[in-house]
Amino acid sequence: MRDVPISNCEREFLLAIIAEKKRVDGRQPTDLRQVKIQFGSNFGSCEVSFGKTRVLATVSSEVAAPKQRRPNEGILFVNVELSPMGHPSFEQGRQTEESVELNRLMERCLKESRCVDLESLCIVVGEKVWTVRVDVTVVNQDGNMLDCASIAAIAALAHFKRPDVTVKGQEITIHTSDERDPIPLSIHHMPLCVTFAFFHQGKFLLIDPQEREERVTEGKMVIGMNKHREICMLQVTGQMLLHQDKVKQCTKMAFVKVVEMTELIQEALANDKTARSKGEKCGFAMSSEKEINTTVSPAKLVEDVSKTDLPMSSDSDSGSEQEMVEAGPQERPVGDSPKVVGKGVAIIGSAAVKKWEEEEERVKGDKKGKKKKEASVKEASVKGQQSRPQASAYF
Amino acid sequence: MEVMETSTNSPCLAALTCVLGDLSQADGSASFTHGNTSVLAATYGPCEVRMSKEILDQATVEVVCKPRVGLPNCADKYRERHIRDLFQATILVNLHPRSSVMIVLQERQDDGGLLATSINAACLALLDAGVSMKFLVAAVTALIDKDGNINLVPEEKPSDVEASASLTIVFNEKDLQVMGVTSSGKFSQEQYDRSVSLCRKATEHVFKFYRESMERKLSKSV
Numbered sequence: 127m128r129d130v131p132i133s134n135c136e137r138e139f140l141l142a143i144i145a146e147k148k149r150v151d152g153r154q155p156t157d158l159r160q161v162k163i164q165f166g167s168n169f170g171s172c173e174v175s176f177g178k179t180r181v182l183a184t185v186s187s188e189v190a191a192p193k194q195r196r197p198n199e200g201i202l203f204v205n206v207e208l209s210p211m212g213h214p215s216f217e218q219g220r221q222t223e224e225s226v227e228l229n230r231l232m233e234r235c236l237k238e239s240r241c242v243d244l245e246s247l248c249i250v251v252g253e254k255v256w257t258v259r260v261d262v263t264v265v266n267q268d269g270n271m272l273d274c275a276s277i278a279a280i281a282a283l284a285h286f287k288r289p290d291v292t293v294k295g296q297e298i299t300i301h302t303s304d305e306r307d308p309i310p311l312s313i314h315h316m317p318l319c320v321t322f323a324f325f326h327q328g329k330f331l332l333i334d335p336q337e338r339e340e341r342v343t344e345g346k347m348v349i350g351m352n353k354h355r356e357i358c359m360l361q362v363t364g365q366m367l368l369h370q371d372k373v374k375q376c377t378k379m380a381f382v383k384v385v386e387m388t389e390l391i392q393e394a395l396a397n398d399k400t401a402r403s404k405g406e407k408c409g410f411a412m413s414s415e416k417e418i419n420t421t422v423s424p425a426k427l428v429e430d431v432s433k434t435d436l437p438m439s440s441d442s443d444s445g446s447e448q449e450m451v452e453a454g455p456q457e458r459p460v461g462d463s464p465k466v467v468g469k470g471v472a473i474i475g476s477a478a479v480k481k482w483e484e485e486e487e488r489v490k491g492d493k494k495g496k497k498k499k500e501a502s503v504k505e506a507s508v509k510g511q512q513s514r515p516q517a518s519a520y521f
Numbered sequence: 522m523e524v525m526e527t528s529t530n531s532p533c534l535a536a537l538t539c540v541l542g543d544l545s546q547a548d549g550s551a552s553f554t555h556g557n558t559s560v561l562a563a564t565y566g567p568c569e570v571r572m573s574k575e576i577l578d579q580a581t582v583e584v585v586c587k588p589r590v591g592l593p594n595c596a597d598k599y600r601e602r603h604i605r606d607l608f609q610a611t612i613l614v615n616l617h618p619r620s621s622v623m624i625v626l627q628e629r630q631d632d633g634g635l636l637a638t639s640i641n642a643a644c645l646a647l648l649d650a651g652v653s654m655k656f657l658v659a660a661v662t663a664l665i666d667k668d669g670n671i672n673l674v675p676e677e678k679p680s681d682v683e684a685s686a687s688l689t690i691v692f693n694e695k696d697l698q699v700m701g702v703t704s705s706g707k708f709s710q711e712q713y714d715r716s717v718s719l720c721r722k723a724t725e726h727v728f729k730f731y732r733e734s735m736e737r738k739l740s741k742s743v
Contacts, residue, residue, distance in 0.1 A: 128569065166630050167632075168630065178544075178545040182561075182627065207587075209625060210565075211547060211550075211587075212546060214546065214565055261591060263587065265563075266545055268546070410552075
């Protein structure tokens with residue numbers, strides 16, 4: 127499907143409010159959208175969402191011959207794909223300028239920053255090394271794919287574990303996960319990308335532009351940085367000139383964001399690890415359930431999961447119907463009467479309870495740099511529920 | 522019921538979850554999880570069709586299956602074809618001549634029964650998009666092990682017993698008739714009949730689940 131161009135009046139409106147330091151979704155110019163990280167049940171699969179932008183990253187490994195010029199190093203392969211699922215204009219199997227740029231930037235960010243220790247991936251010098259492949263798929267494009275993809279890729283790499291290998295003379299044994307615990311990759315640092323979009327001859331800048339804002343931008347600057355303040359990549363695209371002070375200013379801002387996001391990734395990894403060690407259910411099945419059941423207390427949730435087997439015998443049919451209800455999405459506590467949340471509670475049209483004052487307070491809180499709140503993945507998902515409680519009411 | 526008696530441990534359907542309208546760009550989307558197998562489905566259309574794929578009196582159904590890792594292989598292409606044929610027959614294609622309905626399926630996690638999960642996810646996404654269909658379809662996979670026991674996949678606790686055959690059977694909602702069967706391995710006529718009746722019972726629950734999730738999506742939240 128062909129892309130629908132943005133209308134002139136929408137463009138003018140967007141540019142006008144950006145000049146007033148406002149944004150269509152109510153964020154501050156330097157705010158990120160809500161970031162959410164989920165891990166799959168397989169090692170090395172990760173889904174990251176930046177607001178509505180969603181990216182899936184999967185890491186896999188296989189044994190292959192090394193490159194001739196680097197016989198003692200493993201190979202890291204990065205592939206970014208714009209799935210036709212993501213946007214009507216993305217087509218299956220066609221390389222566009224956009225996808226090539228994204229691929230190249232991701233490669234520079236991950237490969238050329240040497241964040242993965244490739245020498246530890248060597249099995250037999252000159253003969254056999256591990257090839258680690260990172261597949262990044264854009265599932266929904268709502269702007270700023272690169273930042274989202276770079277977080278997803280790095281989080282997936284950090285989550286991934288390869289099978290253990292022993293070499294005895296000429297004999298190489300690859301152990302299954304039952305025989306020996308798989309080994310995580312050694313990651314030296316986490317390079318993450320931060321995108322800045324510029325407007326009005328570089329006078330105004332936005333962090334984490336959404337799709338509409340990306341369309342009216344004059345140019346973008348991408349800074350790839352790790353939490354040690356090392357710049358791994360810097361790229362400027364578009365038709366604009368930037369003053370060197372602006373670049374320095376952006377670098378400082380990028381550092382703040384990178385530290386924030388690195389903490390988020392590490393927290394998500396730690397959460398996943400504790401869930402696994404406790405033997406709790408993990409993976410997308412579980413995380414999507416959590417997302418749906420945000421209103422249900424965790425104790426109830428566990429109960430739900432165990433109850434959702436549907437016995438096929440006829441005598442328990444009525445029981446299984448009840449369980450089906452519980453397995454469904456948008457779970458709400460049964461028998462709970464709606465509570466008065468605050469002073470300014472109102473109901474608009476067919477939508478749900480609107481928490482005016484709370485919402486305002488939240489925005490104010492964000493202004494004060496209360497971004498720390500988002501660091502916790504659990505809290506972040508709860509917050510997401512708060513900011514879109516009506517979504518399910520519309521059709 | 523005789524199905525139940527023949528197998529030692531009663532086969533059960535693993536937990537189903539779905540989130541409808543999860544993606545903002547697609548016309549309809551569903552992330553559907555059956556047990557530990559998870560598929561993300563998105564649909565676009567009816568919209569403009571490429572000239573080469575245009576059919577004069579009906580809509581073209583395009584299906585893209587994306588694997589978890591790497592490029593699509595033969596199995597993915599086979600899945601694509603199977604699902605395309607199924608939905609070409611299910612969607613009221615004559616309502617939208619010279620247009621295209623696109624279904625994109627992304628595998629997120631595979632723990633058995635990927636084809637069945639993909640079909641169910643695609644059906645939910647079409648339902649979410651409001652594409653007119655003759656009836657709803659649902660698929661369930663049955664495994665026949667060496668002793669002739671029949672189990673449904675994906676299971677909550679996968680057994681170590683190796684299956685000798687697997688059958689993925691698609692039913693429609695209208696009269697619960699078989700829409701399509703994909704099989705591998707060797708099985709007898711009697712085993713086939715038993716699998717069909719077991720899967721038919723299971724799909725009833727899937728259809729109930731469809732209805733339930735749609736009701737929840739459309740109901741007012743207070």
